[in-house]
Amino acid sequence: AQTVTQSQPEMSVQEAETVTLSCTYDTSESDYYLFWYKQPPSRQMILVIRQEAYKQQNATENRFSVNFQKAAKSFSLKISDSQLGDAAMYFCAFVSGSARQLTFGSGTQLTVLP
Amino acid sequence: DSGVTQTPKHLITATGQRVTLRCSPRSGDLSVYWYQQSLDQGLQFLIQYYNGEERAKGNILERFSAQQFPDLHSELNLSSLELGDSALYFCASSTSGSADTQYFGPGTRLTVL
Numbered sequence: 732a733q734t735v736t737q738s739q740p741e742m743s744v745q746e747a748e749t750v751t752l753s754c755t756y757d758t759s760e761s762d763y764y765l766f767w768y769k770q771p772p773s774r775q776m777i778l779v780i781r782q783e784a785y786k787q788q789n790a791t792e793n794r795f796s797v798n799f800q801k802a803a804k805s806f807s808l809k810i811s812d813s814q815l816g817d818a819a820m821y822f823c824a825f826v827s828g829s830a831r832q833l834t835f836g837s838g839t840q841l842t843v844l845p
Numbered sequence: 846d847s848g849v850t851q852t853p854k855h856l857i858t859a860t861g862q863r864v865t866l867r868c869s870p871r872s873g874d875l876s877v878y879w880y881q882q883s884l885d886q887g888l889q890f891l892i893q894y895y896n897g898e899e900r901a902k903g904n905i906l907e908r909f910s911a912q913q914f915p916d917l918h919s920e921l922n923l924s925s926l927e928l929g930d931s932a933l934y935f936c937a938s939s940t941s942g943s944a945d946t947q948y949f950g951p952g953t954r955l956t957v958l
Binding site: 762763764766768773774775776777778781822826827828830831832833834835837838 | 847876878880887888890893900901903933935937943944945946947948949951952954
C-alpha cells in the first residue's frame with residue numbers, strides 16, 4: 732500500500748518570501764505520478780503541479796516548483812514570491828499506474844503574513 | 846473553474862435518511878472518482894467509474910452506492926445516514942481510467958443532524 736506523509740501541519744511565510752512544503756511517500760511501484768493540490772478557504776481542490784516519476788526534470792508552474800528526489804521518495808513544493816492568495820491547505824498526493832485513486836497526505840496549512 | 850460540476854453545494858438532512866449527490870465530469874473525461882473529506886479521516890477515496898463501469902473501490906460503506914450514466918454524469922447515493930457521514934464529498938474526473946491528472950469539483954457539503 733502507498734502512503735503519503737506531510738510532516739508539517741502548519742507553516743507560515745512572509746509575503747514575497749519563499750517557502751518549501753515537505754512531502755515523503757512510500758511505494759514499491761516504479762510507475763507513478765505525484766501532485767500538489769491547494770485547498771483555499773472555499774474548500775475547492777485546485778491542482779497546483781504534477782510530476783511524473785519517470786521524468787528526472789523537476790516540474791515548474793510559474794512561482795511553483797518541486798524538488799523531486801526519487802531515491803529518497805521525497806517531493807517538496809517550493810513557492811516563490813509568496814502572495815496572500817497562496818494561503819491555503821496544501822495536499823501532496825500520489826497515484827500509481829496500477830491503482831487509480833489518489834492517496835493524499837494529511838495536508839499543510841500555509842499562512843501568508845502581510 | 847475545473848469544469849467539473851457538483852450539485853447540490855450544501856445538503857442538510859436527518860439521520861436515517863437517504864440522499865443523492867450528483868456530478869458532471871469535464872467535457873471529454875470518461876472517468877469519475879468520488880472522495881470523502883472529513884475532519885478525522887482526511888481525504889479518502891470511495892469509488893471510481895470509467896465509461897459507465899465500476900473500476901476501483903476504496904473504503905466505501907455498504908450503505909453507499911454510486912453509478913455512472915451513459916451521458917457520463919455520476920451519482921453517489923448515501924442511505925441510512927449517520928452523524929459520522931457528515932463530510933465534504935468531492936467528485937473528480939480525468940480523461941482516462943488509469944493514472945492521470947484528476948480535476949476536482951467544488952464539492953457537496955453534507956450535514957447529518
